[in-house]
Structures are given as structure tokens and as C-alpha cells.
Amino acid sequence: MQVAAQEPSILDVxxxxxxxxxxWAAISPSADSNVVVTEGxxxxGAGFRTIHLRKSTHATKQAAVDLARSGLVKTGDILLSFRPLWDNTLAYAHMQLGVSHSALAFVVSDAAGPFVMTLESPMxxxxxxxxxxxxxxxDAIHIIRPNLNAVQVTNLEKWARLAGSKQDRFEFYSDYGxxxxxxxxxxxxxxxxxxxLLAQILLGQDARKFASYCSEFVWAMLSLRxxxxxxxxxxxxHSPFSTASGMMTGLVPQLHGDSGLAQGAEASLTGGGVAAPERKTTLTQKVFVDVLTNESQLAGRMSSGHIAVAKANRPGIQAINGYYxxxxxAPVASAINAGIVDNVSPTSYIVRSNAGLDGFHYVGTVVFDR
Incomplete structure (x- = not known):
């Protein structure tokens, strides 16, 4: 059984x-005593289901072993790198909900038993x-679960084995826009x-390399399920997203039947039962604003690369603040969307989950604090 508890300080966001x-996804209790689940x-209306791993397993294979034994991670799950220290920093970081990277998880086995193996870009x-x-x-990893049946899981496993055997056919593309x-x-x-193209490369039908950023790679793999x-x-x-293009636009007014790339916070607040006036105040005064304006204050909280991206996105984010x-x-949303290409970001997967779309569900957040 999951137990109620105060969330660890790292998740005090x-x-x-x-x-x-x-x-939240329905889950069974942890099957491994080294992995403890709390809910508090x-x-x-909103919070974290925290999956506590031992500190000693941080960045070691033992963490992957413990998670596999716990049964809390399934093949096809999406692992999102969560940066809680991005809270109360820059508007771009808030819009991304503190998420900086995405990967696919596969439960595999070797002679010692099962473990979680990731597949991600960079390969x-x-x-x-x-x-x-x-x-x-x-410090923390969100687990998002797509709605996959047994046949789809088997297909993904086959594609993953092909990808693992052809790692030289992949390149990382750094421009997420x-x-x-x-x-x-x-x-x-x-x-x-x-x-x-990904399928053709993996099947040896195309000699080119597949150049993608992390979320684009996860999206393409899931599209082959x-x-x-x-x-x-x-x-x-088939795209994992039920949108016209298969990827996501920027804004969907009032979240009517869809969600946009920038609407993770809105979806969280709406799904969490926050009333419209308070929701508007939060979005305009806490989410789509830079809280820290001195870069020296960001040292140790955000990388220089992410700070540069945040700067580049300031004009667009100011427009989104104006929209809220x-x-x-709707006309303002349309004007903003006209300057945005349909895309998929690492945050996209939790945005879809927050908005209750396409069968995505939040499983929990892994921390290393035991």
C-alpha cells in the first residue's frame, strides 16, 4: 500500500x-522493499506520488535494478528528467514544468535479473x-505511462533492439525549435x-542517420508502436498524440479537447481544481514571468545552455502572458500559434497527462533519498 507522507524537500515546488x-495511473504496491512509495x-487536487530509492543507488545500475524489481516501471514508460530547482527561476523553465529531457524505458534482463534500460537521444x-x-x-525523474497494449509493447521492444544494435545510425540534433x-x-x-524514416533506417532501407532531439526521438519511437x-x-x-499534425501547437484556448506545448501549467491547475481567477493570477504572475533576473542567482540551478534558450524565448513567453x-x-492564440511550428518537447508528455489526453498517465516521481 502507498502511504501518505510529506513530500521530500526536493519536491517542495x-x-x-x-x-x-x-x-495519476493506478499502480500496484512496490514489489521490492528497497523502493518505497508515498503519496502526500x-x-x-495535485501533488506527487513519490518513489523513494536509496541514495546509494543514485546514477548506478542498482537504481535500474530496484525499479525493475518494484514493478513500478513498465516497458514503454517515458522517463522525464525533472529539475525542481527550476521552480521560481525563469518563465521558460516554469513553462517546461522543470522538465529538461525525455527517454523511453524498457524492462530487460541479464544473468543477474531484470533492470530498466533507457533508450534516448543522445543515444x-x-x-x-x-x-x-x-x-x-x-535529482528527480517523472514516470509517464502511455496507454499501450501487449502487442504494442512487443513491437516497441523489437524496434528498441534494432535501435540498440545500430547506435551509429543516430545523431543528436540540438535545436529543439x-x-x-x-x-x-x-x-x-x-x-x-x-x-x-526512423523505421526505414532501423530496417536498413535508408542509409542516412536519424538526427533528433530527445523528445522527437521518443515521439518517433512511440509512433511505431x-x-x-x-x-x-x-x-x-500513428502519432501518440491525437492532434491534426500528430505533434502539438502552442496554445489551445480553454484547453477545449486538446492542449498546447505551453499549457502544462494551465492543465495542472485546471485538473487540480484551481478556480479560474486564481488560475489566471498564477499563470500571469508566477508561471510566465522571470522571477530571478540576475544570472548569478541561477548558478547551480540551470545550465548555461538552458539559460540561453530561456533568453531566446522571452518575447514569445511575454506574448503568452498577454494571452492569459x-x-x-482565440484570436490571440491563433496569432501566437502562427509563429510556432507544431512540435514535441520533453514536457509534451506530462502536458498530455495533465490534460487527461491520449491515455497518458502520471505514475510517480523517482527521488534518491533513503
């Missing part, structure tokens, strides 16, 4: 960063949760064609 309780803190990060340049400074279908890549003019590599046809490619200040008018 603003409520807009918390998943609505109504969107936050608000009545070098793929590991039993112990690639030092990423996992050594990662320019998805592949916008880069002039031959034969790739729509999001779905990105996933088709209905495809058996042994009988691949482009018609089996004006009461979310």
Missing part, C-alpha cells in the same frame, strides 16, 4: 508543477540509468514521415 491527482504534500545516454553526464546530477520535418530533410515534410518490424508498412505509423492576461481569446 509550486503547485503548477504538480500533476493533477485525477490523472501538494494540494487537494550515448541510453543506459541502465547510469550514464554519468546525465544521471549523476539528476526545429523538428525534422522543418529542416528540409529529403522525404520528410510531415511529422509522420519522421517516424517512417502499431508496427511490427517484420511486416513494416507506412500505414501503421486578456482572458485567453
Amino acid at each position: 509550486s503547485p503548477f508543477m504538480m500533476p493533477p491527482r485525477s490523472t 504534500g501538494g494540494t487537494d 550515448s545516454y541510453s543506459s541502465p540509468m547510469n550514464y554519468p553526464e546525465h544521471y549523476s546530477d539528476l 526545429k523538428p525534422m520535418y522543418q529542416r528540409g530533410v529529403a522525404g520528410v515534410s510531415t511529422p509522420s514521415e519522421e517516424a517512417k 502499431d508496427c511490427d518490424p517484420a511486416a513494416f508498412s507506412g500505414t501503421c505509423v 492576461s486578456a482572458g485567453e481569446p
Whole structure:
């Protein structure tokens, strides 16, 4: 049984960063005594289900072993790198809900037993949760579960094995604002064609390399969940998002039947039962604003790369603040969306979960505090 408890201090963040309780996945108790689950803190409508691992397992394979034995991570789950220290910093960091990276999880086994293996871009990060340049400074990891059936899980496992055997066919693309279908890549003019190219590369039908950022790679892999590599046809490619393009736009007024890239906080507050006036105040005065204006205050909280991205996005974020200040008018949303290409960010997966869309559900947040 999960027990109620105060959330650990690392998860003492603003409520807009918390998943609505109504969107949490139903889970079984931890099957491993080294992994303890608690549910507490936050608000009545939103908070964290905390998955406590031993401090000694941080950035080691043992964390992957313990999670696999606990049964709390399933093949196909999405692991989101959560940076709680981004709270109360810059508007861009708030919009991203503190999420900086995404990966796919697979439960595999070796002679010693099961463990969680990640598949991610950069491909070098793929590991039993112990690639030092990423996992050594990662304090918390959200687990988001897509709605997958047994056949889809098997298909993803097959694609993952192919990807693992062809790691030299992958490159990391660092511009998160320019998805592949916008880069002039031959034969790739729509999001779905990105996933088709991934399949063709993995099947040895295309000699090019697959260049993607982390969330784009996760999206493309999940788009192949209905495809058996042994009988691949482009018609089996289906985005995990039920949007017109398969990726996400910036804003959907009032979250009517959809959600945009910038609306994770709005979805969290709405799903958490926050009334409209308080929601507007939070979005305009706490989310889409820079709290810290002196870069020296960000040392140790955000990387220089993320600070640079935050600076570059300030004009767009100011426009989003204006949209919420004006009461979310559809014409303003349309004007903002006109300057945004449909895309997928690491935060997209928790945005869909927060908004109760496409079968995505929040499982819990891993911390290393025992």
C-alpha cells in the first residue's frame, strides 16, 4: 500500500508543477522493499506520488535494478528528467514544468535479473540509468505511462533492439525549435514521415542517420508502436498524440479537447481544481514571468545552455502572458500559434497527462533519498 507522507524537500515546488491527482495511473504496491512509495504534500487536487530509492543507488545500475524489481516501471514508460530547482527561476523553465529531457524505458534482463534500460537521444545516454553526464546530477525523474497494449509493447521492444544494435545510425540534433520535418530533410515534410524514416533506417532501407532531439526521438519511437518490424508498412505509423499534425501547437484556448506545448501549467491547475481567477493570477504572475533576473542567482540551478534558450524565448513567453492576461481569446492564440511550428518537447508528455489526453498517465516521481 502507498502511504501518505510529506513530500521530500526536493519536491517542495509550486503547485503548477504538480500533476493533477485525477490523472495519476493506478499502480500496484512496490514489489521490492528497497523502493518505497508515498503519496502526500501538494494540494487537494495535485501533488506527487513519490518513489523513494536509496541514495546509494543514485546514477548506478542498482537504481535500474530496484525499479525493475518494484514493478513500478513498465516497458514503454517515458522517463522525464525533472529539475525542481527550476521552480521560481525563469518563465521558460516554469513553462517546461522543470522538465529538461525525455527517454523511453524498457524492462530487460541479464544473468543477474531484470533492470530498466533507457533508450534516448543522445543515444550515448541510453543506459541502465547510469550514464554519468546525465544521471549523476539528476535529482528527480517523472514516470509517464502511455496507454499501450501487449502487442504494442512487443513491437516497441523489437524496434528498441534494432535501435540498440545500430547506435551509429543516430545523431543528436540540438535545436529543439526545429523538428525534422522543418529542416528540409529529403522525404520528410510531415511529422509522420519522421517516424517512417526512423523505421526505414532501423530496417536498413535508408542509409542516412536519424538526427533528433530527445523528445522527437521518443515521439518517433512511440509512433511505431502499431508496427511490427517484420511486416513494416507506412500505414501503421500513428502519432501518440491525437492532434491534426500528430505533434502539438502552442496554445489551445480553454484547453477545449486538446492542449498546447505551453499549457502544462494551465492543465495542472485546471485538473487540480484551481478556480479560474486564481488560475489566471498564477499563470500571469508566477508561471510566465522571470522571477530571478540576475544570472548569478541561477548558478547551480540551470545550465548555461538552458539559460540561453530561456533568453531566446522571452518575447514569445511575454506574448503568452498577454494571452492569459486578456482572458485567453482565440484570436490571440491563433496569432501566437502562427509563429510556432507544431512540435514535441520533453514536457509534451506530462502536458498530455495533465490534460487527461491520449491515455497518458502520471505514475510517480523517482527521488534518491533513503
